[in-house]
Amino acid sequence: MDGIVERHSPGLDELGKVARHDLARLNYPPANWVPEKNGPDGKPVLDVLIVGAGMCGQTVGWGLLREGIRNIRVIERNRHGQEGPWNTTARMPTLRSPKHLTGPDLGVPSLTFRAWYEAQHGAEGWEKLYKIPRLDWLSYLLWVRKVVDLEVENGVSLLKVETAGDFLQASLSTGETIFVRKIVLANGRDGSGGFRWPSFPSFDPDDPARAGRVHHTLEEIDFAAFKGKRLGILGVLATAIDNACTALEAGAREAICYARRPHLPQVNKSKGVSFPGFQRGQGMLDDDWRWKIYTYMLAAGSPPPHESVLRAQKLPGFAFRFSEPWLDVKIEKDGVTVTTAKATERFDAVLIGTGFDIDLARRPELQSFVANVTLWGDRRAQTEASANAEAARYPYLGPGFELIEKVPGRTPHLGDIHLFNWGSILSHGALAGDIPGLFVGATRLVQAISHSLFRQDVERHFQRMVDLEDPELAPTDYFVPRDKRAGTL
Ligand SMILES: Cc1cc2nc3c(=O)[nH]c(=O)nc-3n(C[C@H](O)[C@H](O)[C@H](O)COP(=O)(O)OP(=O)(O)OC[C@H]3O[C@@H](n4cnc5c(N)ncnc54)[C@H](O)[C@@H]3O)c2cc1C
Secondary structure: OOOOOOOOOHHHHHHHHHHHHHHHHOOOOOOOOOOOOEOOOOOEOEEEEEEOOOHHHHHHHHHHHHOOOOOEEEEEOOOOOOOOOOOOOOOOOEOOOOOOOOOOOOOOHHHOHHHHHHHHHHHHHHHHOOOOEHHHHHHHHHHHHHHOOOOOEEOOOEEEEEEEOOEEEEEEOOOOEEEEEEEEEOOOOOOOEEEOOOOOOOOOOOOHHHOOOEEEOOOOOOHHHHOOOEEEEEOOOHHHHHHHHHHHHOOOOEEEEEOOOOOOOOOOHHHHOOOHHHHHHHHHOOHHHHHHHHHHHHHHOOOOOHHHHHHHHOOOOEEEEOOOOEEEEEEEOOEEEEEEOOOEEEEOEEEEOOOEEEOHHHOHHHOOOHHHEOEHHHHOOHHHHHHOHHHHOOEOOOOOOEOOEOOOOOOOOHHHEEEOOHHHHHHHOOOOOOOOOHHHHHHHHHHHHHHHHHHHOHHHHHHHHHHOOOOOOOOOOOOOOHHHOOOOO
């Protein structure tokens, strides 16, 4: 983990001024328009609680401020600079995405990654840049957050959400219990489930004996401890390979990546659907199309970036073993025995690179709601759901990324929980997880929250309109005081 993530340079200082001026020209931030409400404790209710200040959470936060929804809090369980994977569990030198992607800027040119990079390295530096260094992306995100003045409460976790009368009630790690109108779960790729652990007869991921012997590739790992060691890695996709490389570069003797499949997946299908029509349109399609598209996408898998494979190919001690699934993993005192379909192997440690699982039942925050959340499996024929068990576990979200009750009325305000993480892809496409869809996703979510808050208060807004008095014509000869006007206006 690197500690230094914030960059300072005269160029960036200057760009900060330009960006703030651009924001001022856009009248940012506009006044808050959402009427104040009091909760059962007599205190003002929070309009939106955003959980997670990674790329998605901070972009939604800045989108809400820009929309004039300012009574919000953004909480983040990690400390400043440790948000998201970039400085914690990501182990690739550069992003997979092309450098020109936009998203966290929400359409403001001076807030793009390119502007940030050029401010430090000039136009020539930008031309020379091949892909975005991982920590640059994090530094850039933190810079955007600072310029748009989004306050983030680091070191604060959401523990539990429940219904409380007209509101939701959120329990935080600070000991606070707060009443809120909307919750946005921007809690990352595992935010709709958790690590995917394969099931083996002799292995239990909760076994304390796995410490130092069996790691998930998305955990924090002490790679220095692998010096001179032999590692087995289950998985051949990006994260598995980057973990193998990191281990070898830290002095491991051997790192072997295993797959059931006979070769690497070859085509990144999501690259081909990274255009506005798909991003905007997927969520508008009927269920049959959405199901067809994403069950195909999930089954297709995604190749590791060629940069990761080239990195691995150069390292002595690296190997792929295809068509060799693991059948069992047994932790022993001095190592791990892995039974594969072809052999019995001894490793000093193994890494499980099988990614994340979608399963809301695993989310402690949502326990009081989870039994009543509509899933895609509830909307498909039994045969289709059984044939696509993973897809069937994805939540079936409404048009504003909101959870939907299975039995209406049983869990009031479930629909005020908006799921802005990877669990939303079947319903909306990849709008809350990857950079390319972020602009469309954050904008859609912000508009939906804006609409919903307005709709809930429409009577108050109407009354305000009726009560509104504005002496526009007072400076003229034609001003008529209210008590002398004809009609009701
Ligand atoms: C290794 C890796 C490489 C990637 N590379 C690319 C790439 O090249 N291009 C691309 O488009 N996408 C990439 N992605 C996908 C995606 O862009 C990232 O996962 C990105 O971080 C998603 O942003 P996020 O805000 O949804 O999640 P995160 O950045 O993970 O942020 C979620 C935040 O929520 C916080 N949190 C979770 N639970 C709680 C809680 N209960 N209370 C408070 N805070 C909480 C977490 O601490 C975290 O900081 C990559 C993902 C990974 C894992």
